[in-house]
Amino acid sequence: MSEQSAAELRIVEPTLFELSRAGRRGYRVPEERTAGRHPHGIEPRFLRREPADLPENGELSVLRHYTRLSTLNHHIEREMYPLGSCTMKYNPKMAEVAADLAGFRDLHPATPEDLTQGALELLVDLSERLARVTGMHAVSLQPAAGAQGELTCLFMARKYFRDRGEERHKVVVPDSAHGTNPASASFAGFQTVEVASNERGEVDVEKLREAVDGDTAVVMLTLPNTLGLFESGIREIERIVHDAGALFYMDGANFNAIVGILRPGDVPFDFLHLNLHKTFATPHGGGGPGSGPIGASEALAPYLPGPVPSRRADGTFFLDDDRPRSVGRVHSCLGNFGILVRAYTYLLFHGSDGLREISEGAVLGANYLMSRLRRAFELPYDRPCLHEFVISGSRQKAGGVSTMDMAKRLLDFGFHPPTVYFPLIVDEAMMVEPTESENVETLDRFADAMLEIAREAETSPDVVKTAPHTTPVGRLDEADANRRPNLCWGGRCG
Numbered sequence: 001m002s003e004q005s006a007a008e009l010r011i012v013e014p015t016l017f018e019l020s021r022a023g024r025r026g027y028r029v030p031e032e033r034t035a036g037r038h039p040h041g042i043e044p045r046f047l048r049r050e051p052a053d054l055p056e057n058g059e060l061s062v063l064r065h066y067t068r069l070s071t072l073n074h075h076i077e078r079e080m081y082p083l084g085s086c087t088m089k090y091n092p093k094m095a096e097v098a099a100d101l102a103g104f105r106d107l108h109p110a111t112p113e114d115l116t117q118g119a120l121e122l123l124v125d126l127s128e129r130l131a132r133v134t135g136m137h138a139v140s141l142q143p144a145a146g147a148q149g150e151l152t153c154l155f156m157a158r159k160y161f162r163d164r165g166e167e168r169h170k171v172v173v174p175d176s177a178h179g180t181n182p183a184s185a186s187f188a189g190f191q192t193v194e195v196a197s198n199e200r201g202e203v204d205v206e207k208l209r210e211a212v213d214g215d216t217a218v219v220m221l222t223l224p225n226t227l228g229l230f231e232s233g234i235r236e237i238e239r240i241v242h243d244a245g246a247l248f249y250m251d252g253a254n255f256n257a258i259v260g261i262l263r264p265g266d267v268p269f270d271f272l273h274l275n276l277h278k279t280f281a282t283p284h285g286g287g288g289p290g291s292g293p294i295g296a297s298e299a300l301a302p303y304l305p306g307p308v309p310s311r312r313a314d315g316t317f318f319l320d321d322d323r324p325r326s327v328g329r330v331h332s333c334l335g336n337f338g339i340l341v342r343a344y345t346y347l348l349f350h351g352s353d354g355l356r357e358i359s360e361g362a363v364l365g366a367n368y369l370m371s372r373l374r375r376a377f378e379l380p381y382d383r384p385c386l387h388e389f390v391i392s393g394s395r396q397k398a399g400g401v402s403t404m405d406m407a408k409r410l411l412d413f414g415f416h417p418p419t420v421y422f423p424l425i426v427d428e429a430m431m432v433e434p435t436e437s438e439n440v441e442t443l444d445r446f447a448d449a450m451l452e453i454a455r456e457a458e459t460s461p462d463v464v465k466t467a468p469h470t471t472p473v474g475r476l477d478e479a480d481a482n483r484r485p486n487l488c489w490g491g492r493c494g
C-alpha cells in the first residue's frame with residue numbers, strides 16, 4: 001500500500017498503534033490460576049527476553065480494527081464479484097464449518113492409516129463422486145491448482161506415449177485458452193501449437209484439422225471456452241484428435257457451467273482437470289489454496305499420481321502405492337485437504353439434482369446480464385452464452401474512456417469490476433461472470449451501475465477517467481501492490 005492509503009486510514013479512524021495505551025489488555029488470567037506459579041503461568045525459559053513492540057489494546061478495539069480492515073478491500077460478502085473466469089461465487093458457511101471440524105482441521109498429514117480412516121473415506125468418496133459427475137474412470141485429488149492439474153496430465157501423456165514407444169512433441173491449444181495451458185505444455189517439454197478462433201468465438205475446426213498430425217500428443221480444449229461459449233464443433237474435433245492417435249484434454253476449470261448436464265467422459269475426453277475452487281465452493285483468488293483434481297480414462301488411469309486413497313474389499317481404507325506406471329506424487333500430502341472437505345460438503349448438500357441447478361443458475365444469470373448490457377456495450381460474439389460473457393468497451397474507448405477507466409469507476413458503485421483485457425482476442429474486453437450465487441435484484445443493480453457508467457462516459461467522461469473517487473486508495477501500480485506490498489505501520493519494520 002502507498003503512503004496515501006496510510007494517511008487515509010488515519011483520517012477514517014485511529015489505528016491500533018494510535019489507540020494503544022501501556023497496560024491495556026484484551027485478556028485476563030485469573031489470579032488463582034497463576035498463584036504460586038510463574039507470571040502468566042508460563043515457564044521463564046519460554047518467555048521472550050525483550051517485550052515485543054506491539055500495540056496494547058482491549059478486545060473490542062481489536063475487533064473493530066479488523067472488521068474495518070475487512071471493508072477496505074472488496075470481497076464476496078460485501079458485494080457482487082463478477083470476475084470472469086475466476087468464478088467468485090459465494091462459499092457457503094456450511095462448507096467452512098465442515099472444514100473446521102477438529103477431526104479434519106487438526107489431522108496431521110503423517111498420521112498413520114489406521115487413525116485416518118474417516119479422512120481417507122472422504123477422499124475416496126469425493127474422488128468417486130467426481131468421477132461420476134465427469135464420467136471419467138478415475139480421479140486424483142492431489143493437484144493443488146488448475147495449472148498443476150494440467151501439468152500433471154501432460155506428464156501423464158508423455159509417459160503414456162513413451163510406454164507405447166511413441167515420441168510425440170506437440171500440444172495443440174486454442175488461442176482463447178487460459179495462459180496456463182501453453183505454460184503447462186512447455187513446462188512438460190512439449191511444443192505448443194496455437195489454433196485460431198473463428199468469428200463465432202469457437203475453435204476454427206479446419207485450422208485445427210491442419211494443426212493436428214502424428215506428432216500431436218495432446219489437444220487441449222477449454223469447455224466452456226474462455227469466451228463463455230460451448231464449442232459446437234466438439235464431436236468433429238474429438239474425431240480429428242482421436243483419428244490422429246492423440247489424446248483429448250478438457251480444461252474443465254469452468255465446469256460450473258456444465259456440471260450435472262454434460263459428462264466429459266461421454267464425449268469422450270481422455271483426461272481433464274477441474275477447479276474445485278471455482279465450481280465446488282471456495283472462491284478463487286486472493287492467493288489462497290486451491291484444488292485442481294484430474295480425471296482420467298481407463299487407459300490413462302494407471303498414470304495418475306500416487307499414492308491413491310483406496311477402499312479394500314472389507315470396507316477399510318488405505319493408500320495404494322503399488323502403481324508402477326504412476327507419474328508419482330505431485331503434492332507432499334494428498335492434496336489441499338481443507339479445500340477437498342469444502343468441495344465434498346458442497347457436493348453432498350447439493351446432490352446430483354442440485355448440481356444441474358447450479359449450472360442452470362449460472363447460465364441464466366449470465367444471459368440475463370448480457371441481455372441488459374448489450375444496449376450500451378459492444379458484444380463481439382452475439383449469441384447465447386454459458387456461465388460468462390465478454391463485452392467490449394471499444395465504443396466508449398472511441399470517445400476517450402477506456403475499459404480500465406470504467407472498471408475503476410465501478411468500484412465507486414461498490415462492485416468489483418469484471419475481468420478486463422482478457423481474453424486477449426477481444427479489444428477492450430470485459431469478461432463478466434455473475435455466478436449462480438446472485439439473485440436477480442443484485443444482477444439488476446450491477447447492470448444499472450454499468451449502464452450509468454456508459455452514460456457517464458458520454459456525458460461526463462472526466463468522472464470516469466479519474467475514478468475511483470470513494471475507495472481508500474486510488475489507482476495503484478497493480479504489479480507493485482502485489483509483489484512489494486508495504487505491510488508495516490509508520491515505517492516500523494524499516
Ligand SMILES: *Cc1c(COP(=O)(O)O)cnc(C)c1O
Pocket residue numbers: 085086144145146147148178180181222226251253254275290291292
Ligand atoms: C482458472 C483457470 C485455470 C487455472 O487454474 P488455477 O487454479 O488458477 O491454476 C485454467 N484454465 C481456465 C480456463 C481457468 O479459468
